[in-house]
Amino acid sequence: MPQSKSVLPVYDFSLSLNDAYREKILPLFTQHRIAANPINYALLYDYVADQNPELKKAIDALLAEKKTLEMKESQELYASFVCSASLESFETIQEKIHQVLNRASDAVDRTFSQAEQAGDGFEQKTTLLENTSDVANHQAIILDIIRETRALAATTQAMQAELTRANAEMEELRGELISVRKVATTDGLTGLLNRHAFQDVMDDIIDHEGGGAVTLAILDIDFFKQVNDTWGHPMGDSVIKYVASLVKKHVADHHHVARYGGEELVIVMPDTDKRTAWDISENIRCEMEKVRLKRKSDDQSLGEITVSIGLTEKRDDDSVDSFISRADSALYRAKQLGRNRIEEG
Ligand SMILES: Nc1nc2c(ncn2[C@@H]2O[C@H](COP(=O)(O)OP(=O)(O)OP(=O)(O)O)[C@@H](O)[C@H]2O)c(=O)[nH]1
Numbered sequence: 240m241p242q243s244k245s246v247l248p249v250y251d252f253s254l255s256l257n258d259a260y261r262e263k264i265l266p267l268f269t270q271h272r273i274a275a276n277p278i279n280y281a282l283l284y285d286y287v288a289d290q291n292p293e294l295k296k297a298i299d300a301l302l303a304e305k306k307t308l309e310m311k312e313s314q315e316l317y318a319s320f321v322c323s324a325s326l327e328s329f330e331t332i333q334e335k336i337h338q339v340l341n342r343a344s345d346a347v348d349r350t351f352s353q354a355e356q357a358g359d360g361f362e363q364k365t366t367l368l369e370n371t372s373d374v375a376n377h378q379a380i381i382l383d384i385i386r387e388t389r390a391l392a393a394t395t396q397a398m399q400a401e402l403t404r405a406n407a408e409m410e411e412l413r414g415e416l417i418s419v420r421k422v423a424t425t426d427g428l429t430g431l432l433n434r435h436a437f438q439d440v441m442d443d444i445i446d447h448e449g450g451g452a453v454t455l456a457i458l459d460i461d462f463f464k465q466v467n468d469t470w471g472h473p474m475g476d477s478v479i480k481y482v483a484s485l486v487k488k489h490v491a492d493h494h495h496v497a498r499y500g501g502e503e504l505v506i507v508m509p510d511t512d513k514r515t516a517w518d519i520s521e522n523i524r525c526e527m528e529k530v531r532l533k534r535k536s537d538d539q540s541l542g543e544i545t546v547s548i549g550l551t552e553k554r555d556d557d558s559v560d561s562f563i564s565r566a567d568s569a570l571y572r573a574k575q576l577g578r579n580r581i582e583e584g
Pocket residue numbers: 255256258259459460461462463464465467471472473474475476479500501502574578
């Protein structure tokens with residue numbers, strides 16, 4: 240998996256999803272008399288997207304108390320929960336790594352300079368020993384050498400302890416970096432890769448030419464608007480989550496699954512030709528066609544919910560855009576030809 244290249248907040252660019260959010264955001268401006276500026280829009284965006292629970296709690300508390308958001312509060316919320324959260328995590332980790340490396344390098348420097356001094360001292364004392372015949376003098380010089388050797392051993396031990404501690408701290412920081420990166424690349428609703436991470440995967444695939452076949456599939460839930468209209472948006476979200484888990488179940492470990500838009504998922508399948516990708520897609524389509532999801536509260540069936548899939552294999556001269564666009568056209572054809580089917584481009 241490639242490194243996430245940005246720590247800016249990641250937003251979905253699908254028109255339909257953002258239209259749905261806008262429908263929810265605009266009334267909030269009026270209802271709570273909130274100034275409709277970009278900062279407040281970003282706050283309310285995360286608020287309605289329901290993917291930032293801490294921010295939601297904070298806004299709910301403020302609205303309950305004051306019924307609106309003042310400039311200072313908005314700026315604080317934005318700085319704490321939207322813009323700088325991931326940036327701060329990266330900066331904090333970077334700073335900690337800096338400190339650990341500085342401490343370790345100081346310990347190594349100290350040991351080196353003491354070893355250098357001891358080396359010079361030993362040389363002088365060896366010359367003295369060679370040129371002195373007095374036994375009492377010999378004894379004093381040898382005691383000196385022993386004392387310096389012990390001091391050097393103590394410094395080396397201290398350096399070893401510092402390096403062991405640095406190693407443990409670096410291991411811990413590595414874990415922190417992994418979890419920060421996971422947050423930055425994961426879709427909050429489904430746990431799949433987000434669109435930003437998908438873009439990185441695609442860049443990587445196009446940048447590294449050669450290797451085996453790569454197939455890309457775009458999957459879209461059919462008549463999803465109807466699902467939302469009939470069962471409500473939260474139930475729609477549950478359907479998206481279910482489809483995501485179904486896709487994950489069928490793909491191989493080395494395949495990448497991302498949420499591409501609201502109810503659109505993408506599967507990037509390295510080392511997989513179109514025929515194998517077709518079989519995987521067909522298994523997903525068939526299982527979705529058969530399954531009957533139920534509303535938890537009253538066990539009522541949501542009826543048949545199907546998916547359409549467009550897939551295409553990478554060509555040598557493909558850019559990221561041309562690769563995606565061919566899969567997109569295939570998906571469009573699958574919709575045109577009646578849905579609940581796979582088309583290839
Ligand atoms: N619940 C939920 N709905 C979403 C989300 N993202 C997009 N939608 C809705 O998904 C629906 C997509 O509808 P359309 O693009 O018109 O397509 P469709 O109804 O699925 O029909 P076809 O794709 O043509 O089969 C819109 O109503 C969006 O509001 C989401 O994250 N959650």
